[in-house]
Amino acid sequence: MTAVLDPGTFAGSVYSGGWVAAHGGAAPIVEPATGAELGSTGVADAEDVTAACAAAAAAQRDWAAASFADRAAVLRRAGALIEEHADELRGWVTRETGAVAGLAGFAVGVAAQECYEAAALASRPPGEILPTAEPRLSLLRRVPVGVVGVISPFNVPLILSIRSVAPALALGNAVVLKPDLRTPVSGGFAIAGVLAEAGLPDGVLHVLPGGAEAGIALVADPRVRVVSFTGSSRTGRAVAELAARHLKRVHLELGGNSALVVLDDADIDRAVSAAAWGSYLHQGQICMTVGRHLVHESVADSYVEALSAHANALPVGDPTGEVALGPLIDAGQRDKVHSLVTSTVDAGARLAAGGSYDGLFYRPTVLDGVRTDMPAYANEVFGPVAPIVRFADAEEAVRLAAESEYGLSLSILTGDAMRGLALAERIPTGIVHINDQTVNDEAVAPFGGVLDSGTGARFGGSANLDAFTDSRWITMRGQIPEYPF
Incomplete structure (x- = not known):
C-alpha cells in the first residue's frame, strides 16, 4: 500500500497549492519519546498566510458551487482513506505526540468518523421557509462563510484539526489550517494528503504550521470570516480580542480543570x-x-x-x-x-x-x-x-x-x-x-465548554451548521408592490 505521506515529500515545506517552501524557514519534527528527528516542516510566516488566504478565497467559489453530492463524496472518500491508512496514521500520532496505542487508534477512528459525519452535513436542508405577514415567500438559507481559519494544538492534533476542517469543507468553505509546529503531520499534513487523494480541488485547503506570527496573520486576514481555535484560555483570549477588532466570528475551545x-x-x-x-x-x-x-x-x-x-x-x-x-x-x-x-x-x-x-x-x-x-x-x-x-x-x-x-x-x-x-x-x-469519567468525544455530539473553557458547543452534530455557515434572509414576491412614495 502506498503511504499517504512520505517525509521526503513535505520536508521543510508547507501545503499551499502543493508542497512549497515556507518564508519562515524550516524546523525539525522531534519524537518526544526518543528525541529522534522524524522529518522537518516548513515554518509559515505572515507572507505565507496572506498568500494562502488569497488562494483559498479564489478556490472557494468553485468549491461552494459544486453539488452537495460532489462535496459529500470527497469527505466519504477521505474517511475511507483514513481507515485504509490507519496503521500509518496511528504511527504518526504515536511518534509525534507521544500517544499510546489505544489513544492513537481512537484518534484515527474519530478522524474517520468526523469525515463521514461531515459528508452527511453536505446534504442537510440548506434552510427553512419562514412565516411572513406580507404576500411573499420568505426563506432562510444557510450559505458558506467563505474562508475558515483553523488553529489547532499539539495534544490530540488529528482530532482537533479535522473536527473543524471536515465540516467546514463539507459546507462549501475553504480552509486555512495552522497546526502546532510540534505536531504538523498528524495535525495537518496527513489531513492534506488524505483529502488530496480523496479528490479535494487544489487551493481549497492550506496547511501552514507556524508560530504566533502566522496565527495573528490568519486571524487578522480580511478573507477569513470565521476562526476556529483550540488551545489555552490565555491564547484564546488574545485570539478573541483580535478577531473582535476585525468583526469576525471566533469559536473557542479552551482549557479545562x-x-x-x-x-x-x-x-x-x-x-x-x-x-x-x-x-x-x-x-x-x-x-x-x-x-x-x-x-x-x-x-x-x-x-x-x-x-x-x-x-x-x-x-x-x-x-x-x-x-x-x-x-x-x-x-x-x-x-x-x-x-x-x-x-x-x-x-x-x-x-x-x-x-x-x-x-x-x-x-x-x-x-x-x-x-x-x-x-x-x-x-x-x-x-x-x-x-x-x-x-x-x-x-x-x-x-x-x-x-x-x-x-x-x-x-x-x-x-x-x-x-x-x-x-x-x-x-x-x-x-x-x-457514572463515567470526563474524557469522552463523539463526532455526532456537540462539544464545547463555558466560562474560561470556551464559547459553548461549537463542534459536532448540528452545531457545525451554526459554526461554519451564515444565515441569509431571502424574500420573493410575484410582482413589485406599490409604495406610498
Whole structure:
C-alpha cells in the first residue's frame, strides 16, 4: 500500500497549492519519546498566510458551487482513506505526540468518523421557509462563510484539526489550517494528503504550521470570516480580542480543570478505574482530563489508597511499546507539571504516588490533603496529576465543583444516577457525564465548554451548521408592490 505521506515529500515545506517552501524557514519534527528527528516542516510566516488566504478565497467559489453530492463524496472518500491508512496514521500520532496505542487508534477512528459525519452535513436542508405577514415567500438559507481559519494544538492534533476542517469543507468553505509546529503531520499534513487523494480541488485547503506570527496573520486576514481555535484560555483570549477588532466570528475551545465528583454511594473500585483513566490518559494532556477529584469524606481514604495503587502499577515509557503512559510533549511542559506538583506538596499536600520523572516520562501522581488554593488544584496542570479534595455533603460538592474559572466537562459517580443528574444541573459546564469519567468525544455530539473553557458547543452534530455557515434572509414576491412614495 502506498503511504499517504512520505517525509521526503513535505520536508521543510508547507501545503499551499502543493508542497512549497515556507518564508519562515524550516524546523525539525522531534519524537518526544526518543528525541529522534522524524522529518522537518516548513515554518509559515505572515507572507505565507496572506498568500494562502488569497488562494483559498479564489478556490472557494468553485468549491461552494459544486453539488452537495460532489462535496459529500470527497469527505466519504477521505474517511475511507483514513481507515485504509490507519496503521500509518496511528504511527504518526504515536511518534509525534507521544500517544499510546489505544489513544492513537481512537484518534484515527474519530478522524474517520468526523469525515463521514461531515459528508452527511453536505446534504442537510440548506434552510427553512419562514412565516411572513406580507404576500411573499420568505426563506432562510444557510450559505458558506467563505474562508475558515483553523488553529489547532499539539495534544490530540488529528482530532482537533479535522473536527473543524471536515465540516467546514463539507459546507462549501475553504480552509486555512495552522497546526502546532510540534505536531504538523498528524495535525495537518496527513489531513492534506488524505483529502488530496480523496479528490479535494487544489487551493481549497492550506496547511501552514507556524508560530504566533502566522496565527495573528490568519486571524487578522480580511478573507477569513470565521476562526476556529483550540488551545489555552490565555491564547484564546488574545485570539478573541483580535478577531473582535476585525468583526469576525471566533469559536473557542479552551482549557479545562474538570471535576470528578465521587459520592458516598459510588462503587469505589469502578470509580477509581474511571478516575485513573480520566486523569492519566495521554499523560493528562487533554482539555477534558480530570483535574480535580472531589471525594466524599466517608470513602476518601479507600479511594486515595486504591488510586495510588493504580498509579504505581501503571507502566510509563516509549508509547510504541506496551505502556499506559507515554512522554509529555517537551521539557517545558514537564517542568510546568513538576513545578505545580512540588509547590503543592510544599504547601502541605501529601504525595501519595508519583511526583517524579525520567526525561519526559512523568509518573502518574496522586496528591492527597489538597486545599482549593493549592497550585495543582487551582490551575490546569495538563499532566498526569490527580489532586484530591474531600467534601462532607452534596452542598459542599456542588460548591467545590462550581468554584472554578473553567467549565468544560464534569463527571459525577454515584449509585443513584438521578441524584447525580440533579447535582449536575447546579454546576456550570458544557459537558456532563453521569457514572463515567470526563474524557469522552463523539463526532455526532456537540462539544464545547463555558466560562474560561470556551464559547459553548461549537463542534459536532448540528452545531457545525451554526459554526461554519451564515444565515441569509431571502424574500420573493410575484410582482413589485406599490409604495406610498
